[in-house]
Amino acid sequence: MSETVRELSVQLGDRSYPIMIGEGLLEARDLTPFVTGSQVMVVTNDTVAPLYLDKARGCFPGKQVHSVILPDGEQFKEWQTLNRIFDGLLEQQHTRKTTVVALGGGVVGDMAGFAAACYQRGVPFIQIPTTLLSQVDSSVGGKTGINHPLGKNMIGAFYQPKAVLIDTRTLQTLPPREVSAGLAEIIKYGLIRDTGFLAWLEDNMEALVALQPAELAEAIYRSCACKAEVVALDEREGGIRAILNLGHTFGHAIETYAGYGNWLHGEAVGTGMLMAAELSCLEGMISRADCDRVRRLVARAGLPEKPPVGMTADDFMKLMAVDKKNVDGQLRLVLLKAVGDAFVTSDADPDNLATTFSRFCTPAA
Numbered sequence: 001m002s003e004t005v006r007e008l009s010v011q012l013g014d015r016s017y018p019i020m021i022g023e024g025l026l027e028a029r030d031l032t033p034f035v036t037g038s039q040v041m042v043v044t045n046d047t048v049a050p051l052y053l054d055k056a057r058g059c060f061p062g063k064q065v066h067s068v069i070l071p072d073g074e075q076f077k078e079w080q081t082l083n084r085i086f087d088g089l090l091e092q093q094h095t096r097k098t099t100v101v102a103l104g105g106g107v108v109g110d111m112a113g114f115a116a117a118c119y120q121r122g123v124p125f126i127q128i129p130t131t132l133l134s135q136v137d138s139s140v141g142g143k144t145g146i147n148h149p150l151g152k153n154m155i156g157a158f159y160q161p162k163a164v165l166i167d168t169r170t171l172q173t174l175p176p177r178e179v180s181a182g183l184a185e186i187i188k189y190g191l192i193r194d195t196g197f198l199a200w201l202e203d204n205m206e207a208l209v210a211l212q213p214a215e216l217a218e219a220i221y222r223s224c225a226c227k228a229e230v231v232a233l234d235e236r237e238g239g240i241r242a243i244l245n246l247g248h249t250f251g252h253a254i255e256t257y258a259g260y261g262n263w264l265h266g267e268a269v270g271t272g273m274l275m276a277a278e279l280s281c282l283e284g285m286i287s288r289a290d291c292d293r294v295r296r297l298v299a300r301a302g303l304p305e306k307p308p309v310g311m312t313a314d315d316f317m318k319l320m321a322v323d324k325k326n327v328d329g330q331l332r333l334v335l336l337k338a339v340g341d342a343f344v345t346s347d348a349d350p351d352n353l354a355t356t357f358s359r360f361c362t363p364a365a
């Protein structure tokens with residue numbers, strides 16, 4: 001294991017929890033201090049299990065460790081697959097004292113967390129994220145849930161983990177497309193709240209794409225610090241937490257339109273952030289140069305810059321109408337007052353929104 005283990009905390013009173021970040025942590029950390037009972041249920045998938053399940057078991061010496069291995073993919077973030085977690089817990093006679101462990105990317109994390117929130121009305125859970133996206137975003141903050149054919153993450157619960165263990169070495173097996181997807185959420189933090197981080201990303205993007213360990217560790221730490229701060233301010237998204245949704249109103253529409261799994265969440269968020277930046281520019285808040293700056297960074301991360309061919313303004317409007325941020329049928333969007341300063345508004349000019357769609361949507365041939 002590397003010498004450096006960096007630790008952050010999500011400050012939520014008696015539900016506060018640590019985020020431990022380091023290379024090789026899966027082989028080095030005893031997580032039993034975060035487990036109250038004698039049983040552990042590791043939830044993972046059929047891609048991650050052969051790579052990391054044995055190592056994860058090693059984090060719980062002296063405990064009885066079972067596992068549920070789910071099929072891999074965003075299309076399985078739904079009821080029937082969720083139910084396999086409950087089947088596993090009941091078949092192995094897990095009790096209220098059991099600890100659920102999410103081992104994998106955001107799909108596994110969101111489902112395992114939701115299962116933990118529901119099983120016997122709530123059992124403790126631990127996040128061991130293994131994708132870049134899950135290490136910088138989904139493992140922190142307690143949003144859990146599943147998709148519905150009509151909308152992303154429509155069924156779920158706020159339910160915080162007891163601890164988050166980030167082993168940055170797991171990223172060395174991640175496919176490049178998944179690395180890019182994670183970079184989208186990392187860029188998001190710079191855009192919403194941290195211009196210093198954004199400038200650092202501009203200096204280090206190629207190192208991140210190439211999975212350079214020191215740069216990765218720094219990006220993960222700074223992203224988690226930003227998310228932990230926002231979540232501590234507003235756990236249940238009554239206000240400021242919604243800025244973490246930059247690019248997601250457009251992005252979730254893209255994911256639903258494309259069919260879950262065809263566009264990665266991070267890819268859709270990358271394009272969604274470009275659309276949000278364009279609209280912010282048309283609204284007179286950021287300059288055209290700022291917009292180009294965002295576009296260049298998203299492109300360097302290897303992310304798509306346009307929605308799927310054939311997706312129309314109408315498609316967007318229908319799908320965005322079910323966004324969770326909407327109030328009384330009014331669309332609410334996260335825009336940029338300035339680079340590094342996001343806010344939520346229901347006042348975007350419909351003409352500017354229409355112009356944004358006309359600049360981004362490509363008609364089917």
Ligand SMILES: NC(=O)c1ccc[n+]([C@@H]2O[C@H](COP(=O)([O-])OP(=O)(O)OC[C@H]3O[C@@H](n4cnc5c(N)ncnc54)[C@H](O)[C@@H]3O)[C@@H](O)[C@H]2O)c1
Nearest residue numbers: 047072105106107130131133134137138143170173174265
């Ligand atoms: N709860 C939140 O706050 C939050 C935040 C952001 C995203 N999300 C959700 O997270 C999901 C996306 O997460 P994701 O990007 O991690 O996708 P994912 O969970 O689908 O993982 C991506 C792929 O990488 C594989 N994988 C995981 N770890 C690996 C490793 N170390 N080596 C090789 N392959 C590995 C997975 O099996 C999968 O095929 C979406 O459902 C999104 O809605 C939730």
Ligand SMILES: O=C(O)C(=O)C[C@@H](O)[C@H](O)[C@H](O)COP(=O)(O)O
Nearest residue numbers: 137141143152153241244245248324
């Ligand atoms: O933690 C949050 O809050 C976020 O919005 C983080 C997002 O990156 C994430 O994709 C989240 O799942 C979106 O939440 P939703 O409430 O829009 O479904």
Ligand SMILES: [Zn+2]
Nearest residue numbers: 185248265269
């Ligand atoms: Zn997201």
